[in-house]
Amino acid sequence: MDHGPGAIAPLFTTCTRCGAEAGYHAGVCVIDGVLHWSVEGGCEACGAGEVGCGRGEVPGHVSAALIAAHGEVVLRAEPLPGTAAARAFKTVREVFGVPLAEVRGRLRALAAEGERGTEPETALPAARLREGGFAVTLEAGEPPSGEKRFATSPGRS
Structure with missing residues (x-):
């Protein structure tokens, strides 16, 4: 495992x-x-x-x-020079499960604002993007406030 x-x-x-x-x-x-x-x-x-x-x-x-x-982690990614557009599109579709019509926008968003989440939530797509021919950076986002975070009941999202 x-x-x-x-x-x-x-x-x-x-x-x-x-x-x-x-x-x-x-x-x-x-x-x-x-x-x-x-x-x-x-x-x-x-x-x-x-x-x-x-x-x-x-x-x-x-x-x-x-x-x-x-704190939050920000994943930013861009296809490496020489990566075929078809491979980049296929990788983004597989990693994020987006339809073909949304891939170009998702590519732009990955390079600009990136994907945000916890370390484990961003590490997994980062590894898959690297395998698909992307240059990937993971950056610490906004630091935690130190305040309690109240949420809905664990049974609900």
């Missing part, structure tokens, strides 16, 4: 049972080229607890908690 980058962070929300503040831990990691996420924790006031996990796209509240704790 090949493990890539991972991160864990606290996630605070309102308990859906009693309304008190509930504390969770949210995590994301890359295993065998797939994003895995998990959330676990609960409410100390009433004892309600939840555990959730999945693969693929990371729910918004999990990503938000990790960004609040660790």
Whole structure:
């Protein structure tokens, strides 16, 4: 099993049972080229607890908690000189799952504003883009504020 980058962070929300503040831990990691996420924790006031996990796209509240704790990473990419346009288009379509009509715009956006997310969320497409003939940079985005990040219940995005 090949493990890539991972991160864990606290996630605070309102308990859906009693309304008190509930504390969770949210995590994301890359295993065998797939994003895995998990959330676990609960409410100390009433004892309600939840555990959730999945693969693929990371729910918004999990990503938000990790960004609040660790900061955002910005992935920027451009095809290397000599990379055929067809290969670049194919790579972007495969990595981001966008239709052909949106590839040109996605290429421009990757070079200009980039893709934003957690370290694990950006590391996976960065590796795939490099394999597809792209020059890739990963930069630290805005630093975390240090404030608690309140999110929806872990059962919802």
